[in-house]
Amino acid sequence: KISLDKEYSCSLNNSRSKTKLQMSAPTLTFVIVGQEDHPIYEVDLTGPKEQQTQYLHQFVLHSSLDAVDEQMWLSKEPHLKVVDRFNGLNVTAFVTAGNTRFLLLHDGRSDDSIRSFFTEVYELYLRVLLNPFHTPTTRITSREFDRKVKLLAKRLLG
C-alpha cells in the first residue's frame, strides 16, 4: 500500500517527474464527451500508458468540462483553444452544436493543427450522428471511426 501511495504522489504531485515522464511519451488523449458527460469515445493516440497516468488523464479531462462550460459562452467559434491546464497538461476543446465536447489532452501542441484535427473529426462525428440508433450516451464503437481518427491524428498531430 505504501508503494501505491508513493506512486500516487509521484504521478500526481511531483511535477518534475511528470515532465520527465512526458519527455519519454508525449501525451495525446482524445475524448468525445456526450451531452450527459459520458465519455462516448476515448482513444489514447500515443499508445498505452501506465495506470496512474490513465487515472490522471481522465481526472484532468473530466474536470476540464467545467472550464469548457465557461469558455463556450465566451466564443462564437466551436473551437475553444486551450481551456484548462494542469501540471503541464493542456486541454483543448471543441464544442459541437449539440453540446458534444471534443477534448484533447496534450502537452502543448500547436493550436492550428489541433483545430484542423477537430474539424476533421467533427465531420466523422456527424456521420456517426446520422445513425438513427445513436443516442447521446451511446459509445462510439465503430471501427471505421476509430481507424479514421487515428489516421487523422497521425496526419495532423504527428
Add this chain to the structure above:
Amino acid sequence: MDIRPWLHDLYAPSILVAATPAAEAVLQVKNGLSLVDLLRPYSSVYQLNVPVRVGEASVRVQDLRVRFYDAATLYQPPSEVMEEQLQEVLKAAAQRHARLDPVPDLLQRFMSDNPPDMRDLTPWFTAYRSEFLRLLRFGDHESLDYPVTCIYAIPADVVNPASHFDTLVGQLVMPPLMQQDIMYTVRDKDFPRHYLLLLDMAAGMSEKRALENLAAIRRLYGEAHCSLLRVNSGNGDRAHSGAPVDFFARFQHACLTSGGAGEPLARPPTPSGGVGAYLTVQDLDSVGSFVREFVSRTLLPKLEERIARLNASITATRRGLRNRLNRFWKGNAEDRQTDRPYPWHSVEGQMRQLGDLAFLLRQYAFAESTYRLAAQDYLAEGNSKWYAGVEEMIGLCTVLGEPADPIAAVLLQNDPMKYFMRAYENYIKPPAAVLAAATVAVTSANGPVGPATAMPSPPPSAVAASKIGRMLATRVILLGAAVQTAAGRHRATSDALMRAQSEEENARAGLLLEQSAYSMLYVRPPLVRKFAFQMVLAGIRYICCGQKRIAIHAYRQVLALYLGKKWKYIEEHLHAVLGAQCVEYGDKERALWHFCALLDCAHRPSAQQHNNVTQFLNLLTGIRDQLAITQDGANLVDRLPLPVINRHDVRVLCSDAACYAGPSARTVPDSTWLKMEACCTSGSNNWLVDGGAKQERDHEEYSMCVCGEEVGVQVEFRNPLAVKLKVTNVRLICSFTPEGDAGASGSRMAASGDAGPLSATAERSGDVSSVVLTDSAHPLLPGQSPAALTSQPGSEFIAISEAQLTLHPGEAMVEVLRVLPHAPGWLRITGVTWTLNGVAHGRINFDVKGRRRKRPKGTRPGQLKHYPPHRRLLFQVVPAMPRLELMSDPLPAALYSGELCRVMMRIRNSGRLPLRALALVVGHPEAVCPATDANKDKPLLESLKDPREVVQLSKVPHSLRGSLQLYRLWPGRELAPGEVLEWPLWLHPRGVGTLKLPIVWYGEPAVSGAKGSMRHRTLRVCGSVSVQPLLAARPTVWPSPTHLSHYLLRLAIDNSKEGERVVLQQVAAVTVPPLTGGGGGGGGVITGKPKGAALAPGLRTQSTMPPRSTSSRSLSTGWCISLVGSPSSASAGGAAEQSQPPVGAASTVTGEGVSGATAGVLPRSLPLAEPLQPGESASLFLQLIAPPPQPPLTKNQTGPASGTGLTTTEMATGGTTGADPSPLASGMVTPAGSEDPSITTTAASVAQAAEAVRSLALVDSSSTGPSGRLRFVDGSDTGLQQLNLFGPGVLAHFCRLPLALSCTARGCRIEVSLPHCPGLHSFRPK
C-alpha cells in the same frame, strides 16, 4: 463575511512576563496556573481612550488586545516539531469533526440561496490553520510577535524587593532571538518594564509589608509602572471561586516537546482543588484592573515613546530626498542575496519594528508607508525573506486599512493579492545558504574533479530555513485565500491555493486542495467537476500523509459525482483507493463494495485481475453473512459481477404437453410441430383449446410442466477476465405455491438459494406463511417472495439441483439449471444464485426480454410484457402424466443416397401413468413405417415383436396430406409406465444432403386428468441424417439393329470417389406400373451383392409375396433384359429359370425372372458380380426385349388418363413407331413424381414407399432372417417397382462390402434412378 475581526485577533502586541520561582509558586501550587495563564483571560481591554501619537497622527486607542508570553517560551520551535504538532492537531480535529460519510445534499445546498459556511464543511482546516499560524510566530524576520513590554513579578512580602527584581532580571534566560540581538532586548535601558508584586492572601502574606514594598518600588521605578496584585483570597473550594471551569484553559495552547511558540514545556500539575481553586471573583477582578492599568499606564505610553524614537531614527536615515539620493548613489553596489536577519538596532530592523508597532496599534496607513519604505531596502539588499515579510504586511494593511467601506468593494478596487503573491514568491526563494551550496556544486562539477564529488548537501540549518520559508509562503497564501474568500472571489482563492499546494508538504497540500475544491463550489455556477478533481487530489495527499479519515471523507464526498458517468479509469481509481482505505480503517463492508466494483477489470493485465479477485475473495472469506452487507438498499450478493450472467436471455427447457428428445428437436420451428401434432389431436381438440385459449393467470402468461419432471433453464455464464473462475453451487431461485392450499393455509413459499439465514420460508410454515398471505393479494407476486434463502437446497415441494462449472479465461458457457417440482402447484423461477470460487455468493434476478404489452395489466414483468413460451418463467405444475422418452437416437449418422435402412426406435413411457392411443407422425416422405391392419387384436407383448401387425396408416388432414404420415399404433391398448416400445422405421433417402426427419410420438393418458391438465403428450424427435451419393448411372438407349422390338441399353455405373467398395449384384428390369400422374416407363434394377457369396437367385416365388389387396395398378408385364450376346430366346422362354451362379459377369448370363403367376413375366433380372472400387465405373451392355403384345383391356382406362404413363401394351405398339414425334422427344423428361410434387402425387408416393417397404420388410423377415439384409431383389416385384418412386429407372442392388463381409444386420440397397432415358420415354401412347 468580514475578515477583519479575525485578522485583528491574529495580531496583538505581546508582553513578556517573567516571575521569580517564588512568585510562580504562589499561583502554581494552589491554582495550577502560571502567571501568564492568570493574565491571559484579561488580555482584551476595552474603552481605554488613551491618546497615542503614531507618526504625525494622533489617535485615541479605544480597545486593545495584548498577548502575554512567558519569557522562556518566546522562540519558534524547530520545523520538525511543528510538523509533528500540526499532524497531531489535524488528526485530532479530523477525529472530532470529520465524518466518514459525505455531507448529504452538498450540491443542493450550494445551489440554494444560502450556501453552507466553509468553516462548517472543514472544521479541521480552521483548527489546523490557527495552530499553524500560532506555531509560525516568533520568526526572525518579523517583529510582530516580539515583546514590546515586560512584566516582572515577585512575591509581595519579600525584603528589599528591588534586589529581587534585579536578581530576576539578571537571571532571566532571554529568548534566543534576543540573545542574537534580533529581538528588541529587555536589557535595553529604554525597554518598557512593569513591576508586579504578588500578594498571596491564602498564605497569609503580610499586606502591610506588601504595601511597603509597593511604595518602595514605586519610588524606585516610577509610580505608573508598579502594581500590587492580590491573589488566592479563596479557600481552595472550587465552588467559591467565580470562574467557569474552562476559564483559563481556553487561553492555553498545546505544549510542544521542544517548548516555544509561547507555551511552556509542560503545564504545572493540577492541584487537588482544581485549576484556580483559590481564586475568587475579587482576585480575578483585580487581575483585570491590573491589566487595564498596565496597558493604559505603561504599555501605550511607552509604545508611543518607542514609535517616536524609531520614527525619528528612520526619518533621519531613510526618509526625505537627501537620504534617497544617498542611497541611490551608495546602493546597488553589489547584487547579493542574503537571508541574514537584521539586528534590532539596525535601520532595516527599526523600519520593520516601526511598521509592526504601527500595525499593532492599527495605524495601517502609517504602517503601510513604513513597510513600503522597508520593502525598498530589503529588495535592494536581496533579502527575500524580509522583503516577503513586509509585502505580506502591506497586503494585510491594504485589507485592514479601509475601515469605512464595505470590505468587498474596497478589495475589488485594490486587490491585495498581488502583495501576497509577491510575498509568496519571495518566501519560497531558497535561502542564501542553499544557493551558495548549489553554486559550489556547479563549480565543482565544472572543475576537473568531475561529478564524482558528491554534491555537498546544504547545511541542515539551510534546509530548516527553506522549510520554514515554505511554511511562511503557505501562510501568506492562507491569508490571501481567506481575504479572497471574504471578498467573494472564490476563483482567485482557488488559484492561489492550487499554486501553493503543488510543492507543499502533504497534509498542508491536502488542506489547501480541499479548500480550493470547496471554493470552486462557491463560484456561481458551481464548478462541480473541478471540485471533484481537487477533492480527489486532496484525498491523495491526505493518504500520503496518513490522514486516513479526512482522506476517506474527501473521496466519499465526490464518489457520487463520478459514479455512473462511465469514466471507467476514474471509477477504478476511486474504488481502488477507497477499498484499500476502508480495509485499513477496518470497514470491511465498504471495502467489499469497492473491491466488488473493481472486479470488472477486463481491461487490466491478468496479474492485476488476479489480484483484484483475490483481494476481494480474501476479504470476503471471513464474512459469514454476506446478505447483510448492504449499501444504498442493494445487496452485495446481488451485485457480484462475476461471472457475467445474461439475465435478459434465458431459455426454458420444459416439457409441457410436448416433450423434446434432444436439443435438435428444439431447433425445429414450432409451427412444424404444431402442424404434425394437429394430425393426431384433431379429434380431441377443438378451436376452444387448440391455440385459441391463452394460458394466462392473473394476466400473466405461463407454461405448463408436470410434477416429477424437471424444468430446465438455460443460462449463459461468461467469464470476462483472464483468471480462471470456479463457479459452484449454481442453482435457480424459485418460489413455489402448492396447488389448492393457496387459500387455506396460506401461500407457502418455498424458495432456495445459497446458505444464509432464512427469512419467511416454507420451513417456518404456519404463521409466517399466513402473514405473507394477508399482505399479499396474490401468492405469486414476486415481491411477496422476498429474497428468501433457505439453508436447504429445496423443500418438500421442489428439489433444485446444483450445478458447477469452471470458466476458463474468456469462456462463455451455457448451463442448464434444473428444478424438479414434486407436487402440483405454481412454480416461479426468479433468478439464479451461485458461489464464486467457493467464497463469494452471487445472485441475480432474471429480467427476460419480451414484447411490451400495449395495455399493461399490472406491474409485474409478466404483466408488462409478452414473453414467448420458451421465456416464460411462471409454471403451472400439473399432476403426474405419462411421458414418452426416446431411449437412444437410432438414426445412423450417414447414409448413401438410395440406401434402405431400417432403424429401430425405442420409446419408453417414463411417466408415472400408463399411456394410450399411441400414434406416430412422420414428417418426411422418405421415412415410412410398415403398416397393416392385420392382427390388431394380438396381445401387447406379442404385437411388440411383430410390429407391423398393429400399425395403421391413418388419414391425415387434407392440407397436410403428402408431407406427413400418421400411424396409429395399437388402438385400445396402453403402454405401462416404464415399458419400452421398439418400433421399426424404414429410411430410404433419395436426395443428397442432410435429411431432417421430424417425428412426433403421441399419446394420451390412460385416465383423463383433472380439469385444466393436459389431454395428451407428445414426444418430438428430430433426427438428422447426412445423405451422400454413392452410385450414379448413365444409361444410353438405342433401338436394336437386329430386332425391332429390342432395344440396346448401355448402362454405365459410376461409384462415387468418396464412397465405399461395392459389388454390383444384380441388374433387374423394373417396369413401373402407371400411376395416376406418375411417370411410367421401363427400367432396370441393378442389384449388388457381396463378392463370393453364393446365391441362388430366383428362390423366391410369388407365394412369399404378400397378397396384394388392391391392385388397381397393373403388374408389370413384358419387359425383360439380357446382356448383349446372350441367346435372345430367353425372351421367349421366359419361364425358364436358370439357377446357375453368376461367376463371369459378361460371359455367363442368365436371364432370370420370377415366374409371375398372373402374368407370365419374362426374366428381367441379371445376377452380376461386379466389384466396384470407389471412383470406378462399370459399363453394362444390355438388351431390352419388348414383351409380347397383350390385349389392352384394363389398361386403356388408366392409360389415357396419364399423359406420360406407359403401359406395356402401348409400349409394344409404340415400339413400332420409334420416331413418333412427341413433346417429350427431347429426352429431358423427368418423372412427374419429382418434377411436379403436387399434393396428390406426393401422397401417392408416400403410399408407394410404404407399400414397397412393407413388402421388402416381409421379404426381409421371412427369407433373410434376422440379419435384415436383403439378399436379392426381384425385378418383377411390384413393391420394388413402387419403391422406384421417380418413375423409370434401374435399381442397383448392392452391398457395402465391409458390411457384407462382417455379416452385419444392415441391408443396403440403392436405387439408381434413370431420369433421362430417351429411348424409353419416346414410347408414348397415342
